[in-house]
Amino acid sequence: xxxxxxxxxxxxxxxxxxxxxxxxxxxxxxxxxxxxxxxxxxxxxxxxxxxxxxxxxxxxxxxxxxxxxxxxxxxxxxxxxxxxxxxxxxxxxxxxxxxxxxxxxxxxxxxxxxxxxxxxxxxxxxxxxxxxxxxxxxxxxxxxxxxxxxxxxxxxxxxxxxxxxxxxxxxxxxxxxxxxxxxxxxxxxxxxxxxxxxxxxxxxxxxxxxxxxxxxxxxxxxxxxxxxxxxxxxxxxxxxxxxxxxxxxxxxxxxxxxxxxxxxxxxxxxxxxxxxxxxxxxxxxxxxxxxxxxxxxxxxxxxxxxxxxxxxxxxxxxxxxxxxxxxxxxxxxxxxxxxxxxxxxxxxxxxxxxxxx
Numbered sequence: 001x002x003x004x005x006x007x008x009x010x011x012x013x014x015x016x017x018x019x020x021x022x023x024x025x026x027x028x029x030x031x032x033x034x035x036x037x038x039x040x041x042x043x044x045x046x047x048x049x050x051x052x053x054x055x056x057x058x059x060x061x062x063x064x065x066x067x068x069x070x071x072x073x074x075x076x077x078x079x080x081x082x083x084x085x086x087x088x089x090x091x092x093x094x095x096x097x098x099x100x101x102x103x104x105x106x107x108x109x110x111x112x113x114x115x116x117x118x119x120x121x122x123x124x125x126x127x128x129x130x131x132x133x134x135x136x137x138x139x140x141x142x143x144x145x146x147x148x149x150x151x152x153x154x155x156x157x158x159x160x161x162x163x164x165x166x167x168x169x170x171x172x173x174x175x176x177x178x179x180x181x182x183x184x185x186x187x188x189x190x191x192x193x194x195x196x197x198x199x200x201x202x203x204x205x206x207x208x209x210x211x212x213x214x215x216x217x218x219x220x221x222x223x224x225x226x227x228x229x230x231x232x233x234x235x236x237x238x239x240x241x242x243x244x245x246x247x248x249x250x251x252x253x254x255x256x257x258x259x260x261x262x263x264x265x266x267x268x269x270x271x272x273x274x275x276x277x278x279x280x281x282x283x284x285x286x287x288x289x290x291x292x293x294x295x296x297x298x299x300x301x302x303x304x305x306x307x308x309x310x311x312x313x314x315x316x317x318x319x320x321x322x323x324x325x326x327x328x329x330x331x332x333x334x335x336x337x338x339x340x341x342x343x344x345x346x347x348x349x350x351x352x353x354x355x356x357x
Contacts, residue, residue, distance in 0.1 A: 002035045003035065003037065004078060006038075007040050008083060008084065011040065011042045013047060024169065029354075064094065064095040083106075084113060087115065088115050089117070093123050100138055101138075111356065111357055113166075117273050137158050144165055144166070145273060151163050164352060166349060169346050175259050176260075177261070183262060184331075185262045186218070187258055188267075189255070190269065192222060196268070196271065197311070204315070205243050207315060208318045209241060218258050220247050220249065220250045220258060259284035259286065265286040267281070267296065268311075273295060274295060288334070288338075289306070289309065303338070304334075
């Protein structure tokens with residue numbers, strides 16, 4: 001008899017890191033060859049330009065309540081053997097906490113995919129952290145994003161035997177390319193928002209328009225709200241900045257093609273957990289310009305394929321943009337160094353997932 005494996009969490013749109021992780025874990029479980037019946041409860045609002053960081057209002061809490069009733073119907077309709085729930089420590093954990101209680105009572109095995117920072121989110125301080133980790137401890141398996149950064153922190157509150165490191169991973173086959181075929185163009189992929197550093201990027205390009213008039217930056221992603229969109233577009237038109245080429249959100253082969261052809265990846269975000277796009281850039285053999293936040297350094301520090309800039313500092317970013325725009329030999333060296341990094345391929349992740357799900 002087929003084992004029913006349920007996934008409870010967001011699916012695109014919007015194209016966020018947790019949604020992508022949900023898809024990729026499911027793909028590995030599906031390919032495992034075991035007799036699995038995979039079912040989904042999608043908790044996303046299915047909005048291309050969802051603003052995930054704004055203060056939650058009545059509509060968001062109504063959506064949370066709707067999801068909870070959807071889950072109740074879901075578990076009554078389906079006999080679930082293994083449930084996978086995706087958890088973040090912001091205010092949406094009020095919903096996921098109810099999910100965990102329900103799933104613990106109704107499924108044979110509870111797997112929690114913890115996509116969390118170690119500080120700076122709503123449930124990561126004081127008594128809220130104690131509540132957060134106490135509820136997480138109900139999981140039979142708790143996947144965390146890194147050994148050195150995440151597992152060490154959460155092992156202070158949760159039985160370390162339950163904590164399994166599962167790095168955000170990518171399928172290197174999707175990004176295979178020949179370095180000599182890359183263009184000198186740059187790439188930004190992600191939500192177009194202030195916390196993702198997109199305003200900092202625009203301000204940085206504004207500072208070097210004359211010196212880097214030929215700089216071309218492909219942008220894959222949607223604006224998180226209309227106010228931010230107007231702010232950016234007005235700045236671009238007001239200063240006659242023509243370096244950006246906007247393509248909207250892209251998935252699958254269309255997205256992969258931009259990774260394959262561009263030589264430099266720009267990651268100005270200052271709000272991350274364990275960003276999968278950095279690993280995609282490495283898989284695509286790219287040089288990287290990244291903000292210097294700890295979450296990014298946790299991934300990139302061991303490798304000689306990146307330049308850091310001070311987070312939120314447009315002048316610092318402008319300097320690094322200009323460096324790689326002008327120094328093609330450095331870019332080529334970074335490309336070759338990224339080509340040697342195989343740590344984030346799905347092969348190792350598949351072994352971990354198949355062992356614990």
